[in-house]
Amino acid sequence: xxxxxxxxxxxxxxxxxxxxxxxxxxxxxxxxxxxxxxxxxxxxxxxxxxxxxxxxxxxxxxxxxxxxxxxxxxxxxxxxxxxxxxxxxxxxxxxxxxxxxxxxxxxxxxxxxxxxxxxxxxxxxxxxxxxxxxxxxxxxxxxxxxxxxxxxxxxxxxxxxxxxxxxxxxxxxxxxxxxxxxxxxxxxxxxxxxxxxxxxxxxxxxxxxxxxxxxxxxxxxxxxxxxxxxxxxxxxxxxxxxxxxxxxxxxxxxxxxxxxxxxxxxxxxxxxxxxxxxxxxxxxxxxxxxxxxxxxxxxxxxxxxxxxxxxxxxxxxxxxxxxxxxxxxxxxxxxxxxxxxxxxxxxxxxxxxxxxxxxxxxxxxxxxxxxxxxxxxxxxxxxxxxxxxxxxxxxxxxxxxxxxxxxxxxxxxxxxxxxxxxxxxxxxxxxxxxxxxxxxxxxxxxxxxxxxxxxxxxxxxxxxxxxxxxxxxxxxxxxxxxxxxxxxxxxxxxxxxxxxxxxxxxxxxxxxxxxxxxxxxxxxxxxxxxxxxxxxxxxxxxxxxxxxxxxxxxxxxxxxxxxxxxxxxxxxxxxxxxxxxxxxxxxxxxxxxxxxxxxxxxxxxxxxxxxxxxxxxxxxxxxxxx
Amino acid sequence: xxxxxxxxxxxxxxxxxxxxxxxxxxxxxxxxxxxxxxxxxxxxxxxxxxxxxxxxxxxxxxxxxxxxxxxxxxxxx
Numbered sequence: 001x002x003x004x005x006x007x008x009x010x011x012x013x014x015x016x017x018x019x020x021x022x023x024x025x026x027x028x029x030x031x032x033x034x035x036x037x038x039x040x041x042x043x044x045x046x047x048x049x050x051x052x053x054x055x056x057x058x059x060x061x062x063x064x065x066x067x068x069x070x071x072x073x074x075x076x077x078x079x080x081x082x083x084x085x086x087x088x089x090x091x092x093x094x095x096x097x098x099x100x101x102x103x104x105x106x107x108x109x110x111x112x113x114x115x116x117x118x119x120x121x122x123x124x125x126x127x128x129x130x131x132x133x134x135x136x137x138x139x140x141x142x143x144x145x146x147x148x149x150x151x152x153x154x155x156x157x158x159x160x161x162x163x164x165x166x167x168x169x170x171x172x173x174x175x176x177x178x179x180x181x182x183x184x185x186x187x188x189x190x191x192x193x194x195x196x197x198x199x200x201x202x203x204x205x206x207x208x209x210x211x212x213x214x215x216x217x218x219x220x221x222x223x224x225x226x227x228x229x230x231x232x233x234x235x236x237x238x239x240x241x242x243x244x245x246x247x248x249x250x251x252x253x254x255x256x257x258x259x260x261x262x263x264x265x266x267x268x269x270x271x272x273x274x275x276x277x278x279x280x281x282x283x284x285x286x287x288x289x290x291x292x293x294x295x296x297x298x299x300x301x302x303x304x305x306x307x308x309x310x311x312x313x314x315x316x317x318x319x320x321x322x323x324x325x326x327x328x329x330x331x332x333x334x335x336x337x338x339x340x341x342x343x344x345x346x347x348x349x350x351x352x353x354x355x356x357x358x359x360x361x362x363x364x365x366x367x368x369x370x371x372x373x374x375x376x377x378x379x380x381x382x383x384x385x386x387x388x389x390x391x392x393x394x395x396x397x398x399x400x401x402x403x404x405x406x407x408x409x410x411x412x413x414x415x416x417x418x419x420x421x422x423x424x425x426x427x428x429x430x431x432x433x434x435x436x437x438x439x440x441x442x443x444x445x446x447x448x449x450x451x452x453x454x455x456x457x458x459x460x461x462x463x464x465x466x467x468x469x470x471x472x473x474x475x476x477x478x479x480x481x482x483x484x485x486x487x488x489x490x491x492x493x494x495x496x497x498x499x500x501x502x503x504x505x506x507x508x509x510x511x512x513x514x515x516x517x518x519x520x521x522x523x524x525x526x527x528x529x530x531x532x533x534x535x536x537x538x539x540x541x542x543x544x545x546x547x548x549x550x551x552x553x554x555x556x557x558x559x560x561x562x563x564x565x566x567x568x569x570x571x572x573x574x575x576x577x578x579x580x581x582x583x584x585x586x587x588x589x590x591x592x593x594x595x596x597x598x599x600x601x602x603x604x605x606x607x608x609x610x611x612x613x614x615x616x617x618x619x620x621x622x623x624x625x626x
Numbered sequence: 627x628x629x630x631x632x633x634x635x636x637x638x639x640x641x642x643x644x645x646x647x648x649x650x651x652x653x654x655x656x657x658x659x660x661x662x663x664x665x666x667x668x669x670x671x672x673x674x675x676x677x678x679x680x681x682x683x684x685x686x687x688x689x690x691x692x693x694x695x696x697x698x699x700x701x702x703x
């Protein structure tokens with residue numbers, strides 16, 4: 001092993017083993033059972049998809065995103081395709097209860113000539129379903145090793161390890177009949193040829209080495225529609241293989257099937273979904289975002305950590321005038337690098353991140369998320385989103401920063417933009433919401449309904465506006481509904497740990513730099529200038545100049561702005577307008593940093609400026625009405 | 627004479643005949659949903675439709691279901 005700090009594995013000298021399979025077949029469980037040391041989670045270069053790597057018997061073991069086939073329909077597929085094309089051996093994990101679905105990918109890998117071992121996973125569930133699989137017959141028809149496993153309890157993993165050297169692909173493939181249609185001079189491997197006859201454009205671009213094609217259209221070597229011929233041919237072979245190897249007996253439906261039915265029926269599904277939302281809100285929004293974070297901020301940091309660090313640093317620094325700016329940057333009460341910045345990261349962000357990843361992992365493993373997407377698809381269609389966008393919206397009421405990350409799962413770039421913009425604009429985070437609820441309760445319940453009403457209208461109007469103005473069409477919901485399962489605690493904890501680690505590794509440096517810049521700006525008097533510059537807009541919404549101070553707090557953290565409102569002496573209407581304005585106002589610094597990282601600088605700036613327009617537009621309108 | 631998938635009722639068995647979108651058609655084909663009869667499991671009012679074949683369940687948005695043509699199918703196997 002080389003001793004580089006990063007780029008953990010030296011690709012040239014090592015064999016690569018890739019784990020490939022459909023979503024929810026237990027790839028990650030097999031991966032963790034095989035991994036020997038050093039598991040590294042990172043974004044695949046140029047994307048936001050996580051790829052996990054580990055060492056295994058001197059080789060590099062790579063876990064890939066779950067896909068139903070190797071092609072380029074989405075980002076996950078493109079990544080898996082690239083990893084498969086570079087892999088020396090593939091362990092294809094298949095769900096024994098879904099052979100009819102999973103063998104398409106298996107046969108595709110074999111057609112590509114990739115040396116493969118099949119891990120026939122979830123044999124326990126197949127038994128429970130009354131599905132009897134003849135492993136030897138399957139091995140004979142596929143022509144590669146097939147190892148039955150129950151990865152969650154380690155059954156079959158040793159055997160899988162033993163048979164790995166037998167990884168093979170049949171010498172020839174029936175789809176070779178289409179290879180003849182390719183130009184004679186095409187310089188491509190069997191794997192690439194397979195993708196070429198399936199009209200995979202990135203592969204075509206790769207083998208032509210970026211040559212410009214005369215008609216300027218799609219880079220293909222084959223007639224349009226050939227992909228379907230190849231796919232149909234492969235499906236026939238899947239059906240034959242299943243017919244040879246599987247004997248199925250009908251069983252009465254399991255609890256999981258019945259629960260799934262209840263969830264998808266709006267009459268029973270809506271109450272279940274609402275109860276789940278309430279539970280999530282209680283955990284993230286109340287237990288963690290309020291109580292735990294309060295405890296961390298007030299007790300752990302306010303009483304112990306910050307005073308201790310302050311006195312320690314002051315004792316180290318010499319007593320000279322040039323020290324003053326350094327001391328300010330390190331220790332100031334707004335965003336000191338060693339005090340408040342650490343407090344935000346460890347006291348606020350870390351508990352939220354862990355809680356959030358726990359909840360998401362449980363919902364993922366239980367199979368709840370796609371069912372929620374089905375229930376909410378119709379409503380979200382109207383604002384240019386599909387059902388999958390429900391996840392960021394739920395998470396957003398807990399913490400917008402976290403929610404921005406989950407927009408990765410909502411589909412096209414257009415949908416990610418819409419959902420991120422709506423999150424930044426109209427979804428108050430729980431920290432802010434707590435204070436706002438308190439202030440509105442003092443005014444009377446009618447103001448609370450008014451507040452929620454205004455936000456919903458802004459949410460809907462902004463969604464409609466973005467749907468109409470952004471180019472392109474949104475993607476339709478096409479999602480498999482995996483079997484519902486009771487999540488395994490070990491799996492949940494491991495996922496949460498890996499994701500938290502990766503999140504912190506990216507967020508900490510970003511946030512530290514931001515804090516540094518703000519502190520310097522504060523020191524040279526930039527923030528004071530800002531407050532004076534804000535006078536015209538505070539006047540626009542009919543609020544006193546002190547509201548400018550609240551807005552500046554809001555630039556940094558939303559709940560600071562809400563807390564700042566408690567210090568102002570305002571009438572009910574003014575208070576209401578102020579609260580609406582600070583809710584619609586710009587996302588907090590953490591959320592902005594995350595938007596910048598997940599989207600691009602132009603979109604982030606547009607969202608930031610758009611928040612100003614929306615906040616003061618709506619605020620000004622309310623000032624006229626009320 | 628073919629019907630639209632969006633008009634299928636839960637419990638009905640249909641054969642998917644025509645899917646206009648190339649990408650969606652290829653994805654359905656891969657999963658085996660074009661191989662023969664599929665069962666309609668759920669249909670939400672003006673919302674997605676859930677199909678099932680050999681234990682695999684797939685949800686399709688309403689807009690998509692409105693452009694997919696189906697014919698009545700015998701439940702096979």
